[in-house]
Amino acid sequence: MTSRDTAVSVTGLTKRYGDFEALKGVTFDIEHGETFALLGPNGAGKSTTIEILEGYRDRSGGEARVLGVDPQHGGLEWKAKLGIVLQSSGESGNVTVREQLTQFANLYPNPRAVDEVIAAVGLEQKANTRIKNLSGGQRRRVDVALGVIGRPELLFLDEPTTGFDPEARRAFWELIRGLKRDGTTILLTTHYLDEAAQLSDRAAVVAGGELIDIGPVHSLGPEEARIPIVRWTENGGVREQRTPDPGRTVAELVARLGEPEALEIVRPSLEDIYLDLVGSYEKDQEQVPA
Ligand SMILES: Nc1ncnc2c1ncn2[C@@H]1O[C@H](COP(=O)(O)OP(=O)(O)OP(=O)(O)O)[C@@H](O)[C@H]1O
Numbered sequence: 503m504t505s506r507d508t509a510v511s512v513t514g515l516t517k518r519y520g521d522f523e524a525l526k527g528v529t530f531d532i533e534h535g536e537t538f539a540l541l542g543p544n545g546a547g548k549s550t551t552i553e554i555l556e557g558y559r560d561r562s563g564g565e566a567r568v569l570g571v572d573p574q575h576g577g578l579e580w581k582a583k584l585g586i587v588l589q590s591s592g593e594s595g596n597v598t599v600r601e602q603l604t605q606f607a608n609l610y611p612n613p614r615a616v617d618e619v620i621a622a623v624g625l626e627q628k629a630n631t632r633i634k635n636l637s638g639g640q641r642r643r644v645d646v647a648l649g650v651i652g653r654p655e656l657l658f659l660d661e662p663t664t665g666f667d668p669e670a671r672r673a674f675w676e677l678i679r680g681l682k683r684d685g686t687t688i689l690l691t692t693h694y695l696d697e698a699a700q701l702s703d704r705a706a707v708v709a710g711g712e713l714i715d716i717g718p719v720h721s722l723g724p725e726e727a728r729i730p731i732v733r734w735t736e737n738g739g740v741r742e743q744r745t746p747d748p749g750r751t752v753a754e755l756v757a758r759l760g761e762p763e764a765l766e767i768v769r770p771s772l773e774d775i776y777l778d779l780v781g782s783y784e785k786d787q788e789q790v791p792a
Contacts, residue, residue, distance in 0.1 A: 509534045509656055509687040510555060514564035517550050517711075524550045526711040527564065532704075537678070537688040539698040539719065542708035543780055548691040549589055551708070552660050555689070556586055569656055582610055585654030585686075587645050587662050599636070599644055600629045603651055610652035622677045623647045624670060639665040646674065650681065657681065659690045663697060675700055695773035707776060709783045723775035730769045734762040 510532035517525040525547045532538040540548045553559040554566060557573040557580075566573055571580045595602060600616060607613035620629050623643040628636060633644060642665045649657060659678075663671045671694075678701050682688065692698050698705055699719055706716040715722055732751045733742040736759065745751045748767045755762045770778075 507534075508532060508567075509536070509569060510538075510689065511567040512551070512555070512564070513566075515551065515554065515561055515566060516563040517547070517554065517559070518562045524711050525554075525561075525564075528708065528711070528713045529564075530706050530713065530716055532687060532689060534687055535682070535685050536704065537682055537690065537702045539702040539705040540689065540691045540708065541695070541698055541705055541776060546708045547711045548708060549660055552658050552689065552691060556584065556658055557581070582652060583655040585649040585652055585657040587649035587657075587659045589660040589691075595633045598630050598632055599625055599647075602633060602644065603647055606648050607651050612653050613651050614653050616651070619647045619651050622650075622673075622680070624673050639667060639670060642666060643670065643674075646677070650677070654686060656687045656689070659688060659692075661691055661693065663692065663694065671697070695771065695776055699772040705772075707779050709780050710787060712783075714783050715779050719772060722772065723779050727775050727778045728770055730767050733764070733766050733768060734759075735764040736762070740764075 508531040510530075512531070513529050515525050515528045516523070528547070528551060530538075540551060542548050550559065554561045555568050555573055557568075557576045560574055568576070569580060569583055597605070599620065603616045603619060607616055617629075620626055623646055625640065625643055625647065628640060633641060636644065642662070646659075646662055649659065649662075663674050666674060675697070678688065678690075682701075688701075690698065690701060702719045704717060705719045705722060707714050707722065721728070729744050729746050730748045731742050731744050732748050732755070733740065734755060735741070743751055752762075752765065752767070755765070
C-alpha cells in the first residue's frame with residue numbers, strides 16, 4: 503500500500519547490527535507539512551531510523567514508506583525530493599561556501615537561490631571563504647544550507663544545531679519555521695528539548711530501540727507529569743503546590759496573603775517530561791530479568 507496521506511510511514515521497523523537489536527519494532531507516521539521530532543538518549547536508535555528512511559541503511563524488518571516509496575528502492579527522482587543534514591559534517595573542502603552551494607544547487611531541478619540560502623543560515627560574511635577555514639559551527643551552517651538548497655519536500659535534520667551559538671540557533675529556528683510555512687515536511691532529531699518544543703508539531707520518544715511515547719509536543723508524557731506548580735514565598739520560606747487548577751490556588755493565596763511574594767506558575771518543560779519518560783523506561787528495564 504502506498505501512503506498518499508502521509509509523508510513518512512513506518513510500521514514495526516527493526517534493525518539488527520550483528521546480534522545487537524538497535525530497533526525493536528518502531529511504528530509512526532508523519533503527515534505532509536508536519537515537523538516531527540525524534541527524541542531519545544544516546545544510542546536510542548534515532549540516527550538508525552533516519553538513515554533507514556533516507557535510504558542509506560537497509561532495515562532488518564518491518565515496513566517503511568517515504569513519499570510513497572520504499573527507501574530501500576528509492577531512485578534519483580525520489581532522492582531529489584529529500585534534503586538531508588547528517589549528524590556529522592562531511593564538509594571540509596577547499597572550495598568556498600558559495601561555490602559549494604552553487605555546485606549542489608545545480609544537481610536539483612528547482613533549487614533555492616544560493617544567496618538567499620547563504621543569508622538564511624547567516625553566512626553572508628563568509629560566502630567567499632573556503633569551507634576548511636570556517637569554524638565548526640559555521641561548517642554546520644553550511645551542512646544545513648546544503649540540506650535545504652534543493653527545495654526539499656521532506657527534510658531530515660539529524661542534530662542540526664550542534665555547535666551553533668545561541669544567536670545562530672535562533673536564526674536556524676526562523677529558517678525552519680519559514681520552510682514549514684512553505685509546506686516542507688521535517689523530521690528532526692535533537693538533544694535540545696527547547697528546540698524540539700519550539701519547532702515540532704509532534705514528537706516521538708525512543709529509548710533502547712523502542713518507541714516509548716508519541717504525540718503532540720505539548721501533551722507528551724503522563725498527565726500527572728504535566729501538572730503545573732504554583733510557587734511563592736511565605737514567612738521567608740519557598741512554598742510550592744502542584745495543582746491542575748493553578749488559577750484557583752493563586753486566587754486562594756491572594757485572598758489569604760494579599761499579593762504573594764515571588765509568585766510564579768511553573769509548567770513542566772518538555773525536558774522535564776522527557777527525563778521523566780526516559781527515567782521510567784530505564785527503571786522498568788532494570789527490573790526486567792535478563
Ligand atoms: N554500524 C553499526 N554497527 C553496530 N552497531 C551500531 C552501528 N550503528 C549504530 N549502532 C548501535 O545502534 C544503537 C543505535 O545507534 P544510533 O546511532 O541509531 O543512536 P542515536 O539514537 O542516533 O544516538 P545519538 O543520540 O548518540 O546520536 C547504538 O547502540 C549504536 O551503538
